[in-house]
Amino acid sequence: xxxxxxxxxxxxxxxxxxxxxxxxxxxxxxxxxxxxxxxxxxxxxxxxxxxxxxxxxxxxxxxxxxxxxxxxxxxxxxxxxxxxxxxxxxxxxxxxxxxxxxxxxxxxxxxxxxxx
Amino acid sequence: xxxxxxxxxxxxxxxxxxxxxxxxxxxxxxxxxxxxxxxxxxxxxxxxxxxxxxxxxxxxxxxxxxxxxxxxxxxxxxxxxxxxxxxxxxxxxxxxxxxxxxxxxxxxxxxx
Numbered sequence: 730x731x732x733x734x735x736x737x738x739x740x741x742x743x744x745x746x747x748x749x750x751x752x753x754x755x756x757x758x759x760x761x762x763x764x765x766x767x768x769x770x771x772x773x774x775x776x777x778x779x780x781x782x783x784x785x786x787x788x789x790x791x792x793x794x795x796x797x798x799x800x801x802x803x804x805x806x807x808x809x810x811x812x813x814x815x816x817x818x819x820x821x822x823x824x825x826x827x828x829x830x831x832x833x834x835x836x837x838x839x840x841x842x843x844x845x
Numbered sequence: 846x847x848x849x850x851x852x853x854x855x856x857x858x859x860x861x862x863x864x865x866x867x868x869x870x871x872x873x874x875x876x877x878x879x880x881x882x883x884x885x886x887x888x889x890x891x892x893x894x895x896x897x898x899x900x901x902x903x904x905x906x907x908x909x910x911x912x913x914x915x916x917x918x919x920x921x922x923x924x925x926x927x928x929x930x931x932x933x934x935x936x937x938x939x940x941x942x943x944x945x946x947x948x949x950x951x952x953x954x955x956x957x
Contacts, residue, residue, distance in 0.1 A: 735887075762944065771849075771933060771949040772888075787944070819887055833878045833890035833935075834945060841885070 732756070735820050735837035741845050742807065742814065750805045750840045752820035759825040761803035762834065765789060766817040775818075778803055779825055807842060815844050849877075849934045849948030857954040864921040866951040868934030869914075875937040877910055877917050878945065882931045891919075891932075924955045 733754040742748045752761065760779050764772035774787030778797040792811025797803055803822075807814045818841075821834040852867045868877070876895045880888040894901045894910045894917065901908045907920040921928055931952050935945040 764947075769949075772947040774944060774946075777944055817885075821888075831876075831893065831895070833880070833893055834888075836880075836887035836889070838887045839885070 733822050733835050733837040735840050740840055740842045743845060745809045747806055747808050750818055752803045752837060753801055754822045756822055758822035760823045762821045763805045764819045814842055817841050849936050851934055851948045851951040855952045858924055860926055860955055860957050862924055864924050864953055866919045866932055868917045868948055870936050872938060878935045879919050880933045926955050926957045929955045
């Protein structure tokens with residue numbers, strides 16, 4: 730079955746540590762996205778990538794970094810510069826171009842990051 | 846600031862009743878989408894309505910779009926306890942088919 734997989738489901742970070750969240754998709758989607766969700770709130774865009782080896786900052790990119798070396802993978806690193814990283818992180822993928830006007834995103838099941 | 850804002854923030858109904866959620870947005874859009882999120886899970890795409898459409902149905906879901914008022918509504922008919930979830934609207938802005946902007950969601954509770 731095609732889908733998008735995020736791992737781990739739960740992640741604990743100590744102060745000053747960098748951590749990397751994994752996102753893998755086998756939907757052959759060109760575009761991938763990272764969103765952050767805080768309790769009781771909507772999703773805010775961190776980074777997105779329309780094509781391999783290219784990515785763009787979203788609304789809240791500070792303290793985060795990404796890479797897109799393969800079409801299937803879009804890992805997110807939460808760096809020590811992110812002062813309030815405790816949140817639920819969601820990865821999504823989609824087709825691109827004009828076809829996106831007719832299709833939605835496919836989301837992973839999320840990673841809950843907690844600073845300890 | 847959020848492009849889409851849902852109303853109400855929370856809604857509690859009895860099983861079998863209809864649930865209506867509203868979404869308002871600020872700028873011109875290509876399409877508007879509704880997603881569902883069960884607690885602690887990812888979002889699931891429910892339905893998409895294009896800017897040139899006024900109404901769309903999918904099973905027990907009915908979505909309307911009024912571009913003159915920059916608003917949309919999601920109606921879930923004959924609700925079930927399993928419909929309990931958060932519902933988000935998301936907009937794809939005109940001139941940019943590259944990313945969605947999400948509202949803050951409506952928490953729907955369907956009581957058995």
